[in-house]
Each structure stands twice: as structure tokens, then as C-alpha cells.
Amino acid sequence: MTRTFIHGGTVVSATGSQPLDVLVDGETVVAVLHPGSTALGADLAAAADRVLDATGKYVIPGGVDGHTHMQMPFGGTEASDTFATGTRAAAWGGTTTIVDFVVQKPGERVQDTLGSWHQKAAGQCAVDYGFHQIIGEVDDESLKGMSELVAEGVTSFKLFMAYPGVFYSTDGQILRAMQSAAGLGALLMMHAENGIAIDVLVEQALARGDTAPYFHGTTRPWQMEEEATHRAIMLAQLTGAPLYVVHVSAGQALAQIATARDAGQNVFGETCPQYLYLSLEEHLAAPGFEGAKWVCSTPLRSRAEGHQEELWRYLRTGDVATVSTDHCPFCMKDQKDMGIGDFSKIPNGIGGVEHRMDLMFQGVQSGQISLERWVEVCCTTPARMFGMYPRKGVISPGADADIVIYDPRGHTSIGLGKTHHMNMDYSAYEGFEIDGHVDTVLSRGRVIVDDGAYLGSIGHGRFVKRQLSQNLI
Ligand code: URP
Numbered sequence: 130m131t132r133t134f135i136h137g138g139t140v141v142s143a144t145g146s147q148p149l150d151v152l153v154d155g156e157t158v159v160a161v162l163h164p165g166s167t168a169l170g171a172d173l174a175a176a177a178d179r180v181l182d183a184t185g186k187y188v189i190p191g192g193v194d195g196h197t198h199m200q201m202p203f204g205g206t207e208a209s210d211t212f213a214t215g216t217r218a219a220a221w222g223g224t225t226t227i228v229d230f231v232v233q234k235p236g237e238r239v240q241d242t243l244g245s246w247h248q249k250a251a252g253q254c255a256v257d258y259g260f261h262q263i264i265g266e267v268d269d270e271s272l273k274g275m276s277e278l279v280a281e282g283v284t285s286f287k288l289f290m291a292y293p294g295v296f297y298s299t300d301g302q303i304l305r306a307m308q309s310a311a312g313l314g315a316l317l318m319m320h321a322e323n324g325i326a327i328d329v330l331v332e333q334a335l336a337r338g339d340t341a342p343y344f345h346g347t348t349r350p351w352q353m354e355e356e357a358t359h360r361a362i363m364l365a366q367l368t369g370a371p372l373y374v375v376h377v378s379a380g381q382a383l384a385q386i387a388t389a390r391d392a393g394q395n396v397f398g399e400t401c402p403q404y405l406y407l408s409l410e411e412h413l414a415a416p417g418f419e420g421a422k423w424v425c426s427t428p429l430r431s432r433a434e435g436h437q438e439e440l441w442r443y444l445r446t447g448d449v450a451t452v453s454t455d456h457c458p459f460c461m462k463d464q465k466d467m468g469i470g471d472f473s474k475i476p477n478g479i480g481g482v483e484h485r486m487d488l489m490f491q492g493v494q495s496g497q498i499s500l501e502r503w504v505e506v507c508c509t510t511p512a513r514m515f516g517m518y519p520r521k522g523v524i525s526p527g528a529d530a531d532i533v534i535y536d537p538r539g540h541t542s543i544g545l546g547k548t549h550h551m552n553m554d555y556s557a558y559e560g561f562e563i564d565g566h567v568d569t570v571l572s573r574g575r576v577i578v579d580d581g582a583y584l585g586s587i588g589h590g591r592f593v594k595r596q597l598s599q600n601l602i
Pocket residue numbers: 198320376424425426427455457477478479
């Protein structure tokens with residue numbers, strides 16, 4: 130077994146930062162030591178097979194991205210990253226675990242859909258992966274399936290208040306699924322937008338001739354997100370289900386979450402870098418069909434309305450618990466362009482699995498969040514939220530040696546032809562400059578990225594059988 134000694138760096142956890150050395154034996158962290166405090170450190174360095182010098186750099190747990198969609202059939206096409214390309218891009222960006230969504234459509238057994246997602250991912254991933262289950266049809270059969278899935282390490286279930294005719298659940302179905310989740314102790318994840326009302330706004334916009342990508346945003350106003358978030362919170366309160374609201378983009382929706390949390394309810398908010406950095410005016414409103422690059426749901430919000438600043442604020446206060454990517458990439462050619470002349474036909478989704486750690490570190494550099502909060506929202510809380518702690522999300526003895534050496538004096542230019550390994554023909558973050566750099570990435574003790582070289586391999590990533598959430602109040 131390879132022994133790796135990482136020395137000279139500052140280990141950053143969710144609770145603090147200090148100069149520490151890390152010893153890895155095989156796939157596992159075996160010791161975290163104060164440098165020079167004992168002769169042991171020197172002995173360990175001498176006995177190591179590989180010594181990584183992290184002087185002047187941060188040593189952090191590998192990123193945990195709790196929301197991705199690799200090769201997901203959606204919007205009349207399929208997300209353009211396979212498990213192989215998407216997890217390789219994740220590795221490049223310092224993310225060493227993803228949790229992807231299995232999709233159940235009406236007429237399918239949830240257990241069968243989980244089996245087919247296992248087939249797609251097995252032997253294909255560069256980093257470790259787990260699964261959530263989307264329940265597209267809540268009925269007796271799928272509700273029964275939930276308990277079997279929990280036993281198989283799929284302990285969270287996503288429902289949709291949006292997308293009528295696709296994934297949409299009625300309030301009655303949501304209530305039933307929440308009752309089951311509460312009984313199992315499983316996490317209920319919610320796409321909170323009032324899809325019925327949104328579809329009317331979409332129909333009216335198209336009838337007016339408002340067909341450009343910009344109108345994707347205006348037909349999904351924040352009131353639709355706030356209302357659905359409130360309704361989901363009330364149903365969760367009634368049933369006792371822990372609720373995780375995915376991809377929150379409206380400040381008002383987060384205010385609902387904050388109120389519920391203040392009242393002691395198990396309600397958690399997730400946001401994504403696109404909602405912190407991008408906007409309706411600057412991106413969705415781009416000339417011609419360009420705005421299609423940023424069509425996703427919930428939509429990018431107006432900067433003039435102040436949502437981005439509200440999201441950063443809620444990130445600091447803890448009401449945003451996690452930052453995931455909702456990585457759901459589509460190319461402009463042959464995918465997004467299906468919506469030329471009708472924004473409602475643009476496949477919804479943005480790719481970003483490669484850039485989350487960098488984009489959120491830029492939030493540290495700009496003073497929006499602390500260094501520790503960066504690690505907390507990108508690594509530790511997602512691991513706890515989705516039942517993978519302390520194996521993932523922390524550098525401590527016994528944990529998987531998923532470790533990133535991050536250089537705060539390095540630089541990363543994001544864009545096509547630069548740091549882009551995702552299978553997309555554009556970058557949603559083209560031109561972004563990051564004051565930091567992912568130098569080295571270890572996945573279960575193996576160096577998979579080092580100094581601009583990719584050393585990983587397809588099939589290294591393993592399925593993570595998850596516990597129930599460890600983040601409940
Ligand atoms: O636009 C999005 N978010 N696409 C992915 C599917 C979802 O709702 O998460």
C-alpha cells in the first residue's frame with residue numbers, strides 16, 4: 130500500500146485552519162499531525178513512499194457535489210456528460226464525490242431504474258459517486274420502493290412541483306411521499322416552483338411572440354419559487370419529513386427557508402454557483418439565442434432585484450446549507466438549439482461540476498464567505514447532509530483520503546480551451562478569472578490530478594452506499 134505524506138500546508142476544515150501534516154496509508158487518512166511537534170513527523174516523512182509539499186497551500190477535503198445529472202435523459206435529449214467525462218471533469222476541479230440522480234418515469238419501478246443507473250455508472254467513474262432517486266410517479270408501488278432503496282444506500286428522494294407532464298407531483302402525491310420519507314427518516318428533496326402557474330405564463334408569452342431565451346426567466350418569476358417553497362415547507366411540517374430545497378435562486382424562497390429553520394424545522398437550502406454569479410440581465414438576456422446557454426430551472430434571477438447578494442448573505446448565515454452545481458450540461462449545437470424560436474423547448478440545465486470549488490473559493494477571495502465556510506458548504510455539510518460523513522467531507526483519521534491541495538496564490542482562467550474538461554461546446558463561466566488553483570487531487574489515496582496532469586482513470590470511482598442524513602436538527 131502506498132504511504133503518502135502531505136506536509137507544510139494549512140489544513141482547512143469547517144471549524145478552523147491550522148498548519149498540519151497529513152499521513153495517508155493506502156486509501157485512508159491515518160494521522161493528522163502538528164508539524165515538528167514530535168519526531169514522529171520526520172520518521173513518517175522518511176517512511177512515506179510519496180511526499181507532497183503543500184507549503185503555502187491549503188489542504189482541504191475533496192469536494193462533495195450533492196447534485197449532478199450525468200447522461201440524464203431530459204428535455205428531449207440527454208445531458209452531454211457521461212459518467213466518465215463528467216466525473217473526470219469533477220476530478221480536475223477538486224470534486225472527489227458526486228451524488229447523481231436516478232430518474233423514475235411513470236410506469237417504471239424505482240428499483241429497476243436504480244439498477245439501470247448502476248449499470249450506466251459502474252466502471253465508468255473517475256471519482257466516487259452516490260445516487261438520489263427522482264420519483265416521477267408517486268403511487269403505492271414507488272412508495273414501497275422507497276424503503277428498499279434506503280436499504281441500498283439511496284437515502285434521499287427528489288420530487289418536482291415543476292414540469293407538469295414530466296416529473297410533476299400533485300400536492301397529494303407530495304404529501305404521501307413526505308409521509309413515507311418521514312417514516313423512513315429519509316431526506317425529501319424538492320424542486321420548488323409552481324409548475325402549473327408557470328406553464329400558463331409560458332403559454333401566454335409564446336402567444337405574444339416572446340420566444341427568446343430571456344422569457345424563460347420572466348415566465349418563472351420569484352413568486353412562483355417563493356410560493357412553492359412555502360407550500361413544500363408546510364407539507365413537510367405537517368408530515369415531519371426533513372426537507373432539502375434544491376437549486377434555490379430567489380432571495381424570497383430563502384427567506385421562507387430561514388423562517389422555517391428559525392422555528393426549528395428540518396429544512397435546508399441548496400444553491401449553486403450560477404445563482405450567485407450569473408443573472409437574468411447579464412446572461413439570459415444575451416443577444417439572439419446566446420441566452421440559451423444559461424437556461425436552467427429555477428432560472429437565473431435579476432441582479433437589480435438583489436437575489437445574488439441575498440444568496441451570499443444566506444450562505445454566510447447558514448440558511449444556505451450547501452453549494453452544489455446541479456450539473457446538467459447540454460451543448461448549444463443539436464441540444465440547446467432545439468429551442469430556437471421557442472424558449473420552452475430549450476433543454477434546462479447548466480454544466481459546472483468542474484468549477485464549483487474554484488468559483489466558491491473566489492467568494493473567499495472577495496470576502497463573501499470565510500475559508501472555513503468554503504470547506505463547510507462545498508465538502509463537509511454535503512457529506513453530512515447525504516449520509517457520507519466522516520468517510521467523506523473531512524480530513525481525519527479513518528476518513529477516505531479524498532484530499533485537495535489548493536493554491537491560494539495560483540490562478541485559474543475558466544473557459545473553453547482553458548480549464549474546460551466537461552463535454553460541452555461552451556462554458557457558462559467563460560472568461561471568469563479565479564484567484565486560486567486546484568494543484569493536486571487525491572481520491573482514496575490515489576493522486577488523480579497533479580500539477581496540471583490528469584493521472585486518474587475510468588473505473589477508479591466507487592459507489593458510495595449512503596446512510597440517512599447526519600445533518601438533521
Ligand atoms: O435546469 C435544471 N435544473 N436542470 C436539471 C434538472 C433539475 O431540475 O434539477
